[in-house]
Amino acid sequence: MANKFEPNMLATARANSPADNSTWLTSKKYCYALSLVVLLLPLLSAYFAVTNNQGLWLWLPFIFIYAGITLLDKVFGDDESNPSEAMVEEIKNQAYYKIILFIAVPLLWLSVIVLAYVITHYEWSWFSFLGAALSAGIMAATGVNLGHELGHKVNDNAQQLAAQLALALSGYGHFVIEHNKGHHKDVATPEDPASSRMGESIYKFAQREIPGAFRRARALEAARLQRLGKSPWSVHNEIIQTALITLTAYVLLIAFFGPLMIPFLAIVAAYGYWALSSANYIEHYGLLRQKEASGRYERCKPQHSWNSNHKVSNLFLLHLQRHSDHHAHPTRAYQVLRDYNNVPKLHAGYPWMYILALFPNIWFSIMDPKIADWAQGDMHKVNMDPQAKDDRFRRYHRIAQ
Amino acid sequence: MAKFECPDCAYIYDENKGAAHEGYPAGTLWAKIPEDFPCPDCFVTEKPDFIAIADDK
Numbered sequence: 001m002a003n004k005f006e007p008n009m010l011a012t013a014r015a016n017s018p019a020d021n022s023t024w025l026t027s028k029k030y031c032y033a034l035s036l037v038v039l040l041l042p043l044l045s046a047y048f049a050v051t052n053n054q055g056l057w058l059w060l061p062f063i064f065i066y067a068g069i070t071l072l073d074k075v076f077g078d079d080e081s082n083p084s085e086a087m088v089e090e091i092k093n094q095a096y097y098k099i100i101l102f103i104a105v106p107l108l109w110l111s112v113i114v115l116a117y118v119i120t121h122y123e124w125s126w127f128s129f130l131g132a133a134l135s136a137g138i139m140a141a142t143g144v145n146l147g148h149e150l151g152h153k154v155n156d157n158a159q160q161l162a163a164q165l166a167l168a169l170s171g172y173g174h175f176v177i178e179h180n181k182g183h184h185k186d187v188a189t190p191e192d193p194a195s196s197r198m199g200e201s202i203y204k205f206a207q208r209e210i211p212g213a214f215r216r217a218r219a220l221e222a223a224r225l226q227r228l229g230k231s232p233w234s235v236h237n238e239i240i241q242t243a244l245i246t247l248t249a250y251v252l253l254i255a256f257f258g259p260l261m262i263p264f265l266a267i268v269a270a271y272g273y274w275a276l277s278s279a280n281y282i283e284h285y286g287l288l289r290q291k292e293a294s295g296r297y298e299r300c301k302p303q304h305s306w307n308s309n310h311k312v313s314n315l316f317l318l319h320l321q322r323h324s325d326h327h328a329h330p331t332r333a334y335q336v337l338r339d340y341n342n343v344p345k346l347h348a349g350y351p352w353m354y355i356l357a358l359f360p361n362i363w364f365s366i367m368d369p370k371i372a373d374w375a376q377g378d379m380h381k382v383n384m385d386p387q388a389k390d391d392r393f394r395r396y397h398r399i400a401q
Numbered sequence: 402m403a404k405f406e407c408p409d410c411a412y413i414y415d416e417n418k419g420a421a422h423e424g425y426p427a428g429t430l431w432a433k434i435p436e437d438f439p440c441p442d443c444f445v446t447e448k449p450d451f452i453a454i455a456d457d458k
Contacts, residue, residue: 154441155442180444184445223424224422224424225424299409299445299446300445329409329410330443331443
């Protein structure tokens with residue numbers, strides 16, 4: 001039962017002897033660059049669609065992310081390696097890893113612009129149009145993932161700007177504030193709109209998360225600007241800054257490529273939002289930090305995040321799935337995030353879990369028993385949807401009242 | 402002027418420097434920082450978690 005969570009054991013980062021997996025750890029460096037190829041798939045699919053006059057090609061990037069990465073995860077399996085302390089010191093500040101991110105951000109925009117050009121300059125069926133818009137949506141979703149990694153580096157202006165450019169693609173300009181100052185602070189508590197509750201479907205969650213995240217970001221930024229003696233309605237507001245990038249880009253795309261851009265960009269932005277809701281939904285489902293005697297919540301620990309340690313999806317998602325280490329140490333760069341022993345584990349990579357989350361009954365049947373295990377049968381220790389409470393207590397609560 | 406270190410990410414709040422981006426200008430005393438002040442780098446810890454450190458660090 002390697003995947004089973006043992007609540008009484010301390011979660012620890014797995015240590016490898018330096019010789020273990022050293023080839024893989026070295027080649028991993030280049031695999032990150034290889035993952036940039038995925039960002040070029042829209043260009044390839046646009047080329048094939050036009051030269052073969054076959055619009056179905058426009059679905060390629062969208063299908064690859066879900067089916068392709070899931071299949072590759074099955075083939076290549078888990079990533080057993082963790083960088084040694086010496087290796088962490090060596091690579092944590094290497095420019096190479098940052099440059100990959102800086103290349104990725106303009107590639108996202110390039111791919112979306114090329115897809116926009118192709119769907120407006122050739123005749124396609126509505127179905128092919130949808131494929132192109134969803135493939136562009138995948139770029140917006142990737143932008144959120146990149147913006148996440150970059151946005152955590154709060155002391156590096158270049159990375160902060162790149163985060164804004166990546167997030168502007170989906171119009172999620174409030175993400176960095178909401179995520180760093182809101183989600184990381186409140187994670188795995190009922191107060192966090194970006195942590196899902198046991199018994200809450202993804203559809204119910206998104207209705208709480210999307211407006212809740214926006215309100216929290218707006219309040220946090222307004223409070224910061226108030227301390228600085230500046231108006232929240234000024235260019236100092238980082239939410240407004242990114243919104244202006246989005247607005248400029250969208251207006252230009254509509255001006256150049258016509259009204260078809262309106263549904264196209266609506267799908268792109270909606271897809272970026274949905275991908276983030278999906279990630280937030282699966283990353284902390286049901287997990288709850290306990291309150292200490294002082295009334296404060298315990299600090300976020302590795303057992304408060306769901307992890308997946310599959311090689312391929314982790315390369316593509318910049319180790320987002322090593323989520324316990326990320327929440328324990330949010331400023332750690334992606335290339336040095338470690339897998340932990342004895343933390344809550346998902347049975348598949350995030351892309352496949354996003355699909356399962358679309359079907360609440362399947363999701364509940366897989367995840368609810370895992371949550372019950374995690375809480376050792378004490379449903380009081382679970383982040384619970386109030387409406388699902390009676391039902392989940394009846395089915396899973398194993399502690400005498 | 403005193404310094405306080407985040408036990409998670411090693412960010413140091415230096416009263417001489419404050420946390421300007423977050424709206425606490427240079428010279429803001431630790432005593433004037435609110436209890437729910439999160440570490441401005443990692444946002445995992447809050448003021449009560451910070452550890453006072455020697456001035457020369």
